[in-house]
Amino acid sequence: MDWDPLILTFKLALVTTVLLFVIAVPVAYWLAYSTSRVRPVIETLVSMPLVLPPTVVGFYLLVTFSPGNFFGLWLEEWLGLRIIFSFSGLLIASIIYSFPFMVQPIQAGFSSLPVSLKEASGVLGKSRWTTLIHILLPNIKPAILTGCILSFAHTVGEFGVVLMIGGNIPGRTKVASIAIYDEVEALNYSAANAYSLILFLIAFALLLTVYSMKGRNYKKLFP
């Protein structure tokens, strides 16, 4: 069995999760605390990947980053970047596609904290940054872990959006979910089964972690 698709899948999921966390925290913070009128609009946009067919997201990303269009051409000529059919393309697509899976738990975590904690930190002379790092984030660890696990698992499970923007280039953009499709097309059922079983077990283990955390073990993990 070729291990490359699995390695690529986990590399993609890991990098996506790390970058997504960094991007999602400020967005979740803003969504949780802002009283702006555009907040529902932003909230809707963040949640769109939950309901859109992956191919829609993939299609627009493909059009945006295609060197045949202005933005894609600009990226290629000025920055030497080719996004489509490359790992960075997969990464951008994954970040957008898994965005709600990271933002929503963290936003819910912020909202569940008494607002007096944030206010108390301010009154005690601390900046918003210090408050975020020392007070808010440490008190929503379960939400952060949930967001990270869901984003990781969701990225592992991507198919449509990855196929649209990444294609099926072995070693570069051929992730496990696409490899399964490939093997089935080639009537190579045993290889397809091996990939599928591995993905099944990993997804099960990750989700089990999330649901155990919400149950009895929650207090043990985060006293």
Place this chain on the structure above:
Amino acid sequence: MIALDITKKLDSPTGTLVLDIQLNVEKGRILTIYGVSGAGKTSLLRMIAGLMTPDSGSIQINNDTWFDSASRTNLAPRHRKVGFIFQDYALFPNMTVLQNLQYPLEKGQDSSIVRDLLDVMEIQELQDRKPATLSGGQKQRVALARALVNRPEILLLDEPLSALDASMRTKLQDYLVRIQKAFGLTLLLVSHDVGEIIRLSHSVSMLENGVLTPPESPHAFFHTDNERGKFVLQGEVMRIDMQDQQVAVTLLTGGALLKILVMENDMVGIKTGDKIAITAEGLKPVAYDIVRSPGLRS
């Protein structure tokens, strides 16, 4: 000292309320804001702390301008030297008591104040515990200690003792008085508890219909000082019983229940839950403290 003159429109469940508040508190004094819930007491404290922005006016503390709508000055809470005790104490759950107290320390600030405060508030033995394991009274002391680490110029307390039982309350009132004297703090207290107000405050103002009454001494405010030393009891009617030709009123006053015989004519139109004042006019009142000395009931 606090010199404040602000307006603020509040949307309350009962409609729109316009606060138009002028307030002056001398340095080192304790002023209590009294008023029904929804009167805007908490909003007033929040505006002083910078957690809510007034619509117009100015807030000056010891001649520093914290807020001035004319010059568009509005210091962020972290730049105001204010201690704020939240109703829920707002202790940081992820930190121990000691870490909660160390958190406000500024870079290079002498940390000996943390030791001193642990001593004064008698919470040394709690320093390694997390807030979730503390009782209400302990949390209250930690919150008070934490609010004092930065040596604030004024301390704002939003019904700090309302969640505690009577004996713990008295003990913490003593702490507050001691701390206030030791630090020379100006204290603004929101309270409903008449006993607490009389024990703690130098003066009382009532917030009613968005306006603050001029401060009075607690005794004048609650009409407990009168020239002839006449006996006046104020309280809430808990029960009304007929007893011979007289009416026995059970009155809740200062946390105690008193049963008093009054003339039937005086009680016309008064029902359970009303606030009344009872005074002795020629009639010799007979009152029993049925909580502290139930044996006296006869």
